[in-house]
Every structure is written in C-alpha cells, then in structure tokens.
Amino acid sequence: MTSTGFDYRAGVLHAEEVPLPTIASAVGTPTYVYCANTIRHRFHQLDQAFHGVPHHIHFAVKANSNLSILSLLRSLGAGVDIVSGGELYRALAAGFHGRDVVFSGVGKTVHEIAQALNAGVQLINIESEAELVTVNAVAERLGVIAPIAIRVNPEVTVDTPHAYIKTGEKGQKFGIPRDDVSRLVACLPDLPNVQLRGLGMHLGSQIGNADPLRDALPRLLSALEQARAAGQPIAFLDVGGGLSVPYEAHETEADIDDYARIVRAAALDTGLTLLLEPGRFLVAEAGVLLTEVLYRKHAAGKDFVVTDAGMNDLIRPALYQAYHAIDPVVITDGAVVADIVGPICESGDFFAKDRAVPDVQAGALLAVRTAGAYGFSMASNYNSRARPAEVLVDGEQFAVVGVRESQEDLVRLERAPLHWRTA
Template sequence: MGQGVLSAAAVGPDFEPGFSSRDGELYCDAVPAGHIAEAVGTPAYVYSAGVVRQQYRRLDAALGGVPHRVHYSVKANSNLAILRLLQAEGAGVDIVSGGELYRAREAGFAGRDIVFSGVGKTARELDEALAEGVLFVNVESEGELVVLDEVARARGMVAPVALRVNPEVMVDSPHHYIRTGEKGHKFGIPYDDVRDAARLTRSLPNVELVGIDMHIGSQLSSFEPYADALERVSALVTQLRADDFDRIRYLDVGGGLGVVYRDEPATDVERYAEGVARAARALDVTLVLEPGRFLVAEAGLLLTKVLYRKRSGGKEYVITDAGMNDLLRPSHYEAFHEIVATRPRGHRVVADVVGPVCESGDFLARNRVVDDARPGDVLGIRTAGAYGFVMASNYNSRPRPAEVLVDGDRYAVVTERERYEDLVRQERAALDWRTA
C-alpha cells in the first residue's frame, strides 16, 4: 500500500470521520458504504482511517503529562494498512506470536517499537524476538524465564524482561472469556509468586528484570478494576525495589479499554489516563499501554448482502452472505453488534439475522429490531474493527472477505478477497510418504 493511503485525505469542512447517515444513505467518512459494496463485493470489512487516528491521538494526548509508550495490540486487527497507519502516528506494537512479529516488521516497526506478550511463546519465537531487539518480553511463568535465558545465552546477549503479574482482582466484563486478571486464570504469574520469579531472574545470567506488566481483561469501561490492580502491582514494585531489583523502569498496564457496542457506558479516557499516570509518577517509571479494541473497533464496519428472507416457526429470518466464519463474536461471545441498512427502507421488523454456515450457532443477531431488508439490500454490522477479520476462518470452505480502508473521500482495498484456489493452496495432492 502506498504512503498516500496513510496520510489524512483532504475533504470538505463538514466532514467527520466515521460512519453516519446522510440523505438516507450510510457513509464511511465521505464515501457511501453502498458504493463500496457494489465496487468490491460482500462480505467486506471497511475501516475508517480517521477514526483510528482520532482514537490514538485522544489517548496519547491524555497521557501527555507522563513518560509513556502506546503499543497497539496487534491481535485486535493485524491488517498491514492499520499497522502502517498507527506506525505513522508514532505508536509501537504489542505482539503475541512470531506471525505478529513478522507483520509488525512488514509494517515498519522494529526493535524497541515492539513488546512481546503471550502465555505460550516457543523457543523459536523468543529467539526471533531477541534477534529483533524488542523493548522487552512479557514473561508469564518461571518455565518461560528458564527457556528465555537459554535462548539469550545462545545469542550471547541479555534479554530484557517484564514479569506479567496476575493481580487477582475481580473484573466485571461482558463475557468471562475476556477476563484475564482473576485468580486461577492461565495468564500471568500468580501474585504471591512474583517475588520468587524475580529472584529467579537474579540466578539467570542472560535475563534482566526491567519491568512489571499486568493485563486484567478486555472491554472495561470502569476504572475501579484498574485502580485495584494498580494498587497491588505498585506495592509489588516497591517490594521488589526493596529486594534490590533497582532496574525496573517500565510499568506495563496492558489494554482493555472498552468501547460502546450497545448501551455500555463510554470509557472515560481522561480519568483512566489520570489514574495510570499517577501510578507511573509515583513509581518513577515509563508507562506502557497496550490498547487494541479501543483504537480500532469503532473504526470498522462489516458489509453484507441480504440473500433471502424466510419465515419459520413464527420467526422472521434475514439470511445474509456473511456468517460466523466472517464475524465470530456474536456466536462465540454472545456479542451485540448494531446492524443498519446502507439504504434503509423505512420499515422495521423483528428478525434473526443469520448467515449461510451450516451451524445453528451461525447468527449475527437474534430477535433484533432491524430494517425490513429485502434480497439484494446491503447491511452494515457496526463496531466490527476489532476481533472481526482476525478471527475469520474458512469454515465450510468459505473464502475470507475483502478488507477496505477509507480515508476521507477515497478508499483502497487493503486485503483482496480470497479465491477458491487460495483455500487449497497449501494442500498437497501428490503425497511425499515417509517412514519412521
């Protein structure tokens, strides 16, 4: 993608980034959504570059009074166009796999732009991260510390480490799958074991403890869980410094900032920033954040065409060409996404909006008041910029959708729609048989 797509496009004075209705038609920035559907087909993910920039700049500005680094969580949306856009804004990245490291490098991130997280890193992935010179590795177990030390020794270097702490606080999030900081979760080192893990770093000559990390969950709109976790983690840093771990200079508070899908309270970004900045100042450390959903969710829309209308068992069904393989969140998390027509008919109906996948769990909405859409109409599924395309699959041998970036009054396809040939590209007809 050329650099021209990354710089803000010049548009008229009434233009506002994002999705809005004008003269009875849905727009993304200054481009009619229906036009995009006709030009590139459906299903298609559409992203507003302007919304991503707004979200990043708002968070970055709110933290202006404290040394900080905003590392975008690549797992939320790993499209190279989104990564390059954020790289141009000055963001770093938080990665959780070797594949995400590869994407980050392709987008222009390098070395200290990168933080490596994740509960199950392989020795190969750790080696690749050290070769890249990442800012630090967020280590989640004593076993990982030992492996990282061995990998660093083979490279003749000392690996910078932050220990991911499970602060063991209660979190009120929309679904239990997106809670990560409660007692007994697989993520992080149990709170009472962190000092022992720190002492282990002292016995391993090829690792150095430079930070403490936490991540308590996703889609959090209240600051209270952060406040509880920060109090516990700050006390831990103070204890570690008393134990002569005086090289701790980063406090990584993870991500998790919530966005509005339905009627959730909007995140008070300024209050959040004030709270995490206060903790960083008290500890005299550089603050690291790993926002994902907050930066990209509201920037995304999934366009889908209505294929059929059907009535069964007293229920209305709107059958679309997008299904659970394209957007898994409603089926997997019982997530709500607002569904709007790109050109509303003016009548509403209570219906299930379902896809073509051969599963009863293949739905986008149930018992929802939606536009009385007819075959050929195009619907837009809102707030689909995070955990949408990245969780898409080829279930039922369905090609994954296209992705489109809109910037002002222009748009570009940033991921081509998969073709049938792509579905079998890595498979082999002529088998290379082996024996043990």
C-alpha cells in the same frame, strides 16, 4: 458519543466521505471497511490524556493485524503488543522495529523467543517460571541479554461482558500470581542472560469503569517495590489495555479522563515510562462488516434475514454472545423482528436473534457495526469459505488493503498427490 466515521447522508450510510454502496459495487461483499480518521482520533485522544507523562502506546495486534492498519498506527507513533511470532513478522513487515515491540502470551515457543531476541524487542513479558528459565537459555545460546518484564496477575475481580475476556482474576492462565513475584525476582541472579526491565498487568477487555484498576494498581506497585528493593533496574510500568467501547446504544464510552487520572498518578510516582496496550479502543468502532441480504425466509413463526456474511467472517456473536448493532446501508421503511443469520451450516451462525430490524429485502446492504476489532483477525475458512476483503477509507478515497481470498487460495497449501516418506 464520538462519531465513528460512519454516518448517514441523504439516507445512505457513508464511511467518512465514501458511500458504502460504492465500496460494495467496487469490491463486493462481505467486506470489512475501516475508517482511518477514527483510528487517528482514538489514538490522539488516548495519547493526549497522558500528556506530560513519559509513555508509549503499544497497539494490541491481535485486535486487527492488517498491515495497513499497523502502518497507520506506526505513522502516529504507536508501538505494538504482540502474542505470537506471526504477529512479530507482521509488525516488522509494517515497518516497526524491534524496539517498538512488547511480546506477551503464556505459550511462547523456543523459536518465537529466538525470533524476538534476534529482532531486538523492547520487552518479553514473562508469564511463568518455566518460561523465564527458557528465555534465559535461549538468550544464552544466542549470546544476548533478554530484556524481560514480569506480567503480574493482580487477582482482582473484573466485571466484563463475558468470562472469556477476563485475564486479571485469580485462577486465570495469564501472568504470575502476585504472591509469587518476589520468588521469581529472587531467581534472577542465577539467570545471567535475562534482565528485568519492567513490571506489568492486563486485567481483561471491555472494562467499563476504573474500579478494577484502582484495586489492581496498588498490587502492581507493591510488586514493583519488591523488585526495586532487590536492585532490579526497572524502567517500564505496563498497565495493559482493556478500555471498553460501546456496542449497544445504552452503553457508554470508556471514561478516559478517569482512567488517565488514576494511571498518571501512579506512573508519575514511580518515575518509570508508562506502557499502554489498547487494541479494541483504537479500532473497534472504526470498522463495519458490509454484507448483502441474500434471502428473506419465514419459518415456524419466525422471520429470518439471510446474509452472505457468516460466523466464519465475524465469530463474536457465536463465540461471546456479543451484540453488534446492524444498520441498513440505505434507510428502509418498515421494521420486522427477525434473526439475522449467515450461510454457515451451524445453528450458531447468526449476527442477531429476535432483533427489531429494518424490513430489508434481498439485495439490500447491511452494516454490522463495531467490527474493526476481533473481526477479520478471528475470521476462518470454515465451510471452505474464502475470507472477506478489507478496505481502508481515508476521507474521499478508499483502497483495498486485504484482497478477498479466492477458492484457489483455500487449497493452495494442501498437497495432492502425496509425497510419502518413511521413518
């Protein structure tokens, strides 16, 4: 297994060259810690797999939208895949240009579509006929031609760890059913302010083998043939993301070579520029959630390890029943079977259930692994808790890239006294 950047040295867990206790002492806990070199390695690994094929990697911003992470990926040559106007704002703030942006999502507002067109995005992914009509109307009002792609739902069976991360099966809200693509293409001559520039798909997340891709690609290529036969100037073939990363010890990394072998062949046959949209693959293993043990508790025959991080900081275990490895920052003798829980007033506030863990005591530090994707980006202020800090490590140096919220931040946008208005 490839190193994630987090390794023990003399019994102490380090992020690259920096001991995690040093970060905890300087910044406090809970804190997300990211390794820059792991992100670089993952990007280059994927980029090299498609050497010789015209391609562009668009990072899925929803996985981790921190400006410094985005800037790092921009410096490597990445573009971005966004799903909201807010993510577009972040991308532009991180130095990306409109031409670096693919805009996905089933519910784009008129304001977001205008924002995207004014920024000159590379593609707007169309996910319904109604959206197609709306994009044309907004583009007409702005006096521009909207570059669009049709997101095809190939309707293939996808084996993922949780139903919520499947997006390419029949009955999902995402994309255009493959049998409806030709009908949308037939509408295009009546919509003069859109131009079809690409076709794409996204099967879901945590796809562990290439079998769904083998099933889906012919369906995407069939839709491409229909669009080309209708005279559409297709330039891009977008195969989405979804490459899996291991969360548990028995899981293996995505087989990039097998994935690339299948996709390369299809892309070369079409002669189009290939678009890839990885998110989790680039950043998940590059991050941990650093948390301190507050208390040990024994109740009703169970042991509990209570931490200062909660489900508001990392909701994946509660939302997806996701497994995250949890390691002591300083190696500790002994073990105990315990629930690792947070301070939130919810029974769903846990990171592990009945887990064999080191016999850590109050004051010890724990690292919740594989937390660089869908960790901070899904964090909330539930229970009026401030969101954690974020730190980026690069070799021997580290920097705070996300300041811990204060309690004043919790009410900063609220108003008292009220300024009443009348109808």
